Amino acid sequence: MQAVVGRGGVDTRKSSPLLGPSSCVCSHGYGRSASYQLAGLRLGEIAKGTFLKLVSESLQLGPCALVSPSMSGMFSLPFLLEHEALVRGFVPVAPICTDKFTAEQYKKVQVPSLITYGSQDSQLGESSLSNLRNLPNSTVLKMEGAGHACYLDSPAEWHSALLAFLGSLK
Numbered sequence: 001m002q003a004v005v006g007r008g009g010v011d012t013r014k015s016s017p018l019l020g021p022s023s024c025v026c027s028h029g030y031g032r033s034a035s036y037q038l039a040g041l042r043l044g045e046i047a048k049g050t051f052l053k054l055v056s057e058s059l060q061l062g063p064c065a066l067v068s069p070s071m072s073g074m075f076s077l078p079f080l081l082e083h084e085a086l087v088r089g090f091v092p093v094a095p096i097c098t099d100k101f102t103a104e105q106y107k108k109v110q111v112p113s114l115i116t117y118g119s120q121d122s123q124l125g126e127s128s129l130s131n132l133r134n135l136p137n138s139t140v141l142k143m144e145g146a147g148h149a150c151y152l153d154s155p156a157e158w159h160s161a162l163l164a165f166l167g168s169l170k
Contacts, residue, residue: 006072
């Protein structure tokens with residue numbers, strides 16, 4: 001199984017590749033790392049679910065795990081909701097745009113999910129959690145003392161939880 005790892009805003013500014021989500025999944029055999037940038041979308045604007053579908057098809061990923069920190073929610077959430085059969089597991093890390101979808105839409109998704117956020121995330125932690133709790137096959141990882149980019153604040157806890165979740169999907 002491959003993992004597709006989105007990028008959050010902090011990832012482009014200051015995160016070490018040794019701490020971030022993509023290095024963790026790549027170093028444990030779950031995928032390859034690639035970055036992308038799209039012109040024409042504003043922050044918080046929902047992308048079409050077909051974007052990640054085309055990425056998945058072009059890389060021949062098959063059903064994959066989708067790790068989605070922060071800003072990547074504008075891509076991952078439409079993909080999850082429109083192309084659930086292509087997602088084997090979902091790891092939202094306080095993503096943006098959770099409020100753009102209804103509780104009923106989330107309740108239809110049966111993909112195993114690890115909803116992750118930092119207890120000190122004053123930006124999106126609780127608000128994204130309140131929407132994502134509607135995913136019926138989900139568990140919550142609240143990383144105590146961590147901020148919005150919780151995987152940077154507590155990398156050992158993050159790596160352990162992420163790898164355990166990915167391992168459970170095999």
